[in-house]
Amino acid sequence: MAPDETPETRADPSPGDVVFIKDLLVRGIIGIQDWERKKKQDILVNVSIETDTRPAGATDDFSQALDYRRLAKDVIALCETGRPYLVEKLADDIARTALARQGARRATVRVEKPGALRFARSSGVEITRTPADYS
Numbered sequence: 001m002a003p004d005e006t007p008e009t010r011a012d013p014s015p016g017d018v019v020f021i022k023d024l025l026v027r028g029i030i031g032i033q034d035w036e037r038k039k040k041q042d043i044l045v046n047v048s049i050e051t052d053t054r055p056a057g058a059t060d061d062f063s064q065a066l067d068y069r070r071l072a073k074d075v076i077a078l079c080e081t082g083r084p085y086l087v088e089k090l091a092d093d094i095a096r097t098a099l100a101r102q103g104a105r106r107a108t109v110r111v112e113k114p115g116a117l118r119f120a121r122s123s124g125v126e127i128t129r130t131p132a133d134y135s
Helices: 054-059 068-081 087-099
Strands: 018-028 041-050 106-114 122-129
Touching: 018 068, 041 068, 041 087, 068 087, 087 106, 087 122
Parallel strands: none
Antiparallel strands: 018 041, 041 106, 106 122
16 A cells, blocks of 8 residues: 555455565576576565455455465566566566465565675565556
């Protein structure tokens, strides 16, 4: 939800509930350098999906919930098999996958390459997408 938004002023009045995966560490091929195309490296992924959790919260019914375990498995598969050159591409692929989930309204994805830059703990990209970005 934007800082000046409230559930009452939003175009969609449902709350800005967020389901997230934090600091998913995966190894995969990513990068433009020759050595990066040959050697797997750490990829750190964070995904936040805006959705309405009220149905799951009210019923305690898993079928009403966004399955973050399945999402994590799909993200791991993308990282391990995708072999993109750019973190931007991987982040976009993850956002597309996240938004395919039932009830997903907005996804924010952060993809980092820890240790990619000397003297920096990490570098990467963070994107936010909606289903409209892929229609």
